[in-house]
Amino acid sequence: MTATSPAPDARIDDLMRDQPAFASLEFFPPRTAEGVANLKERIVRMRDSTKPMFMDVTWGAGGSTSDLTLDLVKFIRSTGVVANMHLTCTNMTPGKVDEALAAASACGIRNIVALRGDPPLGEDKWTATGGGFECALDLVRHIKREYPEMCVSVAGYPEGHPNAISELPSSQSAASLTEREKLRCSEAGGKVSVCFDADYDNELKYLKEKVDAGADFIITQMFFDPEVFGNFMSDCRAIGIKVPIVPGIMCINNFGGFFRMTGFCKTRVPPTLVAEMEKRKDDEHELKEYGVEFGAEMCMRLLALGAPCVHFYTLNLEKVVYGILDALGWTTELSAKMDLDNDAGTMQAKGSAWARVGDEVQSMFGSGVVKEVRQDGAACIEMRSWKLAFGQTPTAVLQAGMYKKV
Ligand SMILES: Cc1cc2nc3c(=O)[nH]c(=O)nc-3n(C[C@H](O)[C@H](O)[C@H](O)COP(=O)(O)OP(=O)(O)OC[C@H]3O[C@@H](n4cnc5c(N)ncnc54)[C@H](O)[C@@H]3O)c2cc1C
Incomplete structure (x- = not known):
């Protein structure tokens, strides 16, 4: 780092210690230059109106967007917000992982989300690349050894990782599941899927290994029943996971996209939520209004259950996030006046x-x-x-x- 470089980011684990409740926002690298320019404007608007503690940028499958991820985290830093850079091992040799970490460290990034990643497109099974990291645990160990200045977060799965979610045999009915399994099970196309208690316990043990290797906090996969998060938190505490657990909130913006994503991640969508969304599926404005109402209630319940904050999977959209944070009283005045129908940003905030x-x-x-x-x-x-x-x-x-x- 040169004498003129801006100071490195604060570590998120340090910031969390000092602040009782906060919001954070996650974005993904857009595909086009225009999309990137729009996202940068949106990042600035969202900084001004929601004052997030940090902003995440995801790592494209197989490192496909690595330069852009780095460019966006640098941009976030330039706006004065702490950046949290995701890094996955899919298609990444140890050399490429080190290149990414060295570049991030050199530009002052101090927060990394260490992930294994999903298998490359078209492949079912995940395999390490070029003698590289086998799982997120290996990556956590590596970062903690080579880049001790970094605050490392890892993924947690309140309903179990999709790899550990099984389909119930047709001979078995959902009524036979334990009460906890019932809270985690999802139903689609007449089939019931669940992470059985024994598999869920193994997932927790593995999560504890990531924390014991040095992970400083956990960000969860999306879920739509706050009680699932409450159970996950108490189960983590019961096995000695003491680090903060940050709930990941998926915003309801759109009917088709929502069910594609929850289907892909095998996420449980409670029947009442499905019914409410069905009622509004042809009216995007009403669906977003409901998304605000549902999201606000869920966040309030999560905070009451002891969540330290709410972390939004924004999908690079802003209005529903604003609506939810307004309901929590966590926004500046501008956001209360945002227009739910228009996520293209025709409103501009300039001073008062x-x-x-x-x-x-x-x-x-x-x-x-x-x-x-x-x-x-x-x-x-x-x-x-x-x-x-x-x-x-x-x-x-x-x-x-x-x-x-x-
Ligand atoms: C908060 C969050 C952010 C994400 N960001 C991105 C992103 O930016 N880019 C992206 O491509 N994907 C992202 N993902 C998706 C993620 O890459 C996938 O869910 C992936 O399948 C698993 O990654 P992981 O880090 O959880 O893997 P791991 O923690 O390695 O676990 C994956 C599975 O393997 C099992 N496992 C692995 N190693 C062991 C072991 N030694 N012993 C026992 N079990 C083991 C685990 O129990 C689990 O079931 C994100 C997910 C979350 C929740």
Whole structure:
């Protein structure tokens, strides 16, 4: 690090010790340059309106987005937010893992999520690459040995890792499951899947190995029943896992995408949630409103159960996250006025003056209606006060700060 480099990030485990409850946000690297530019703008807006403790960027399967992941974590750091970089072992030789860690360390990253990763596309079974790491545990050990400055987090699975989730034989009914298995089991296409208690206990033992190897905190896979998280937390504590356990919250934004993702991860979607979503499946606005209501209730229950924070899988979208954090009272004023229908960011916040299309505004030149809000916060305002010939209305382009919402 040179004398002019900015100071390295704080370690998240240190930050957590000092702050009783907080939010954090996770993003993935977009596929296009335009997507990256949009995401960067969104990151800044979300920093301003939700004040997260840290922001994560995922690692693309097989290191496919490694440069972009690094670029995005550097960008997050440049905005003054602590970055948490994911790193997986899929298709990664030990040399490539070290390159990624060295680059992250050199630019001041101090927080890594150490993961095994999923098998490459089209393959069922996970195998190590070039004599490399076999599982997340190996990666944790490596980072702790070679990069002791790093705070390392690992994945935890309140319903069991998909590899440990089995289909119930057709001869066995869900009624035969234990009460805990019933809370973890999911049903799709007439088939019941569950992580049996014995497999779940093995998963916990393995999670404890990752923590004993030095993992500083755990971030969980998504789940939709807070009681599943409550059980997971008490089961972890019972076997001596003492580090913070951060619940991962998947936002409900969209019907098809939600069920594709929960199906892929074998996540249990409680029947009441399925029914409520079915009712709203053709109306995205109503579905998002419900997503806010459901998410807010779930977060409140999680915090009551002792979760230290809420970590959002944002899917690079912002409105439902804002809605939930507003309900918790964790946002700045701007977010309360966000428009659920529009996740493309037509609203701009610039100091205290902000507006959106359709708002009535007042300026020193008169009053009018906002017709467009530009990326730099300037608004095109159709003025009411003066009229031109043939009924034309003049449009003024005013910089943020020169107009006020009325
Ligand atoms: C919070 C979070 C963030 C994620 N971020 C990303 C990301 O950025 N990019 C991405 O591609 N994927 C990501 N994933 C998905 C993740 O890569 C997959 O779930 C993957 O299948 C497992 O990764 P892991 O780190 O949990 O693996 P591991 O902890 O290695 O475990 C995987 C499975 O193998 C078993 N296992 C492994 N080793 C042993 C052992 N020695 N003894 C006993 N059991 C063992 C475990 O019990 C478990 O069932 C994320 C998941 C979560 C929950």
